Structure formats: structure tokens, C-alpha cells
Amino acid sequence: MDTEQDFLFFNPQIATKYNPFYEGEYLVIQTYPREHKLIVEHRNFDYKNAKSHCELENLAHDYTSFSLRIFHDDKLWEVNYKGEPQSVSKQQNWRIAQEYIEAHSDPHTDAEVILCQCSYPYFSSLTSHLSNRGESMTSWQSLTCLVEGKGQDIQTCPNCNAPLVRADESEDDDFDFDDQVSRPIACIGCTNYHGVEYDGNILVCGIHAHGWDSENCPDYHP
Template sequence: MDTAADLLFLNEEVALRINPFSEGEYLVIQTHPQEKNLKVSKRSFDYEEAKKYCELENLGHDYATFELRIIRDNKLWTVNNLGYPRTISQQQDWKVSLEYLEAIHDNDNHGEIIVCFCSYPYFHGVTAQTSSNCVTCLVDDHGREIHSCPNCQVASLQFKIKNSKFKIKDN
């Protein structure tokens, strides 16, 4: 017997959020403001449909920017004017480790997930001695200490200052 939860999959919007992305699928994603998880606004195998939808989203939002990407080799790629992959996108479908997502809600924890300019998420923690460290928080690479973004090589101090809630004093 079907349950109410089973029937949710009949709703295309719910089903698309859960289904994995497919090779050759066009995604309209929000590129600004950046979030911890990829925010997909539209999925389609039709380039013209996805392109028109992206243009409408950009016209309809004052504080958000949307871009068109295509899935190739399980990665996001930018698209040329014919709909073919051009270059690998700096935005990807990052998989954040559950322990870091849970740490956000832990009141004893003094750290947060910060998103780099290129959309790469990392965990910035502050220890009891007020020293700070940045570690990767991805499922496949969590816990490695970093000093620059593994995705775009921006020095971590630069994106910490602009994105962090912590205030850094000049000496």
C-alpha cells in the first residue's frame, strides 16, 4: 500500500531533487548568493528550454544570479552558445560530510561552514586558544587542513575575512 511519502514522488519537483543528475542534463543553478549546497532551479535535457528559463530567472530576481551548466563526466561544465560543454565550472555539486552539517547546530562548537567565492565549502573552526583552522568538510576529503581553497587556490585568509562572522583584528 502506498503511503503519503511514496506519493510525494509523483510531484515532479520533489522527485527531481532526489534523483541524481544525468549525463547531458542541463541545470540552471543559482550562482549568487552562494550556498553550501548546489541550488538547482531547473533541470532539462533541452538546451533551448533551459537557456530561456535561465534568462527569465535572471530577469525575475534582483538579488540572485542564475547560470546554465551541463553535466559531463559527473561534473558541472559551463555551456557555449550552442549548448556544448565549454570549461569545467568552479561550482560543483559538493557533498558536505554529515558531521560538519551537524556541527552547525551544536552550541558547544565554535565553528561554521564557510563558502568560498567559487562555491567550495570548508569548515572554519576556532579552538579554545582562539587560534583558527580551516579544514575541508567534503565527504570524500573531510578533515584535511587547508591554507588555500582546493578548488580555486584563493588564500583561505582572504575568503575568511570577507565571509566569516568572526572579526579579525589588525596588529
């Protein structure tokens, strides 16, 4: 016998939290601001319908943006003009292990789950260690916090290869942490990136003056 709770799953907003994504399904996701969990605003197997919904959502919100993705081979992909999978999306449906979520919410710990600019979540904690001189020191340590492969020490983002260095721990005067964070996703780690302001306008690079409009630039060069 059906209960009131069973009928709740007819509500797409509720069902989205529990139902798995299906091959070929289009998802309208929130791309800004990014959250620790993937926010899916709309699901549909019809490309034109999903695209139209995405455009309407962007028109209706001033401080939130949405993008269209397709679920293919167990990952989110950007789509081409035909709605076909074009390139793997930097933003995925990351699954953070529960112990890291709890540590992030604990006000008594010097640790938190941080989102890389590409949306990849990692765990940053203040740890103590001994220097080569035997002195006690503290520094920020970055660990993977996903259900799969959790607890690995990482220096760069496994998703986009951006350096995961906290501004207060960098010992390299030439390393500009703020610059890395403010770069467009497509430009992270690219040697073509320029990022200098001229007359109030940022010149992203000599190839694409205003930057590339998706996450995968064809002229990316590490």
C-alpha cells in the same frame, strides 16, 4: 501499489533532491546567493528550453541570479553557445559530511562551514595550540569538510586556490583579506588583477576593464 508519497516524485522540486543528475542534463542553478547545498531550479535535456528558463528566472528575481550548467563526466560544466560543455564550473554539487553540518549548527562550538567565493565549502574552527615560546594560543583552522577527503588541513581553496585566511588571524600586513573576498571569481589569484576605483568605476584589469563574464578567464595568470 502506488502511494501518495510515490506520486510526490512527479513534482520536479521534490524529485531533484533525490534523483541523480544524468549525463548531458542541463541544470539551471542558483549562483547568487550561494548556499551550502546546490540549489537546482530547473532540469531539462533540451538546451534551448533550459536556456530560456534560466533567462526567465533572472528576469523574475531582483536579488537572486541563476546560471546554466550541463552535467558531464560527473561534474557541472559551463556551456558554450551551442550548449556543449566548455569549462568545468567552479560551482559544483558539494557533499558536506554530516558531522560538519551538525557542528556548524551547534551554537556551543566555535566552528562553522564557510563558503569560499567559488562556492567550495570548508570547515573553520577555533583551535588551541602552543607557540614556539610554549604559550597557549588560539587560531582559526581550515579543514576540508566534504564526504570525500574530509578532515585535511588546508590553507588555500582546493577548488580555486584562493587563500583561506580569516581576517583576524593574518599576520601579514600586506595581505588584504577583504580584497581577496571581493574579487570576481575569475580574478582570484590572478596577477593581472588591478581592482582600483577611478571616478566611481572599478578597473578590474588592463586586459578586461570590466572583468570576465564567466569563471574561466582566458588571460588568467597566477
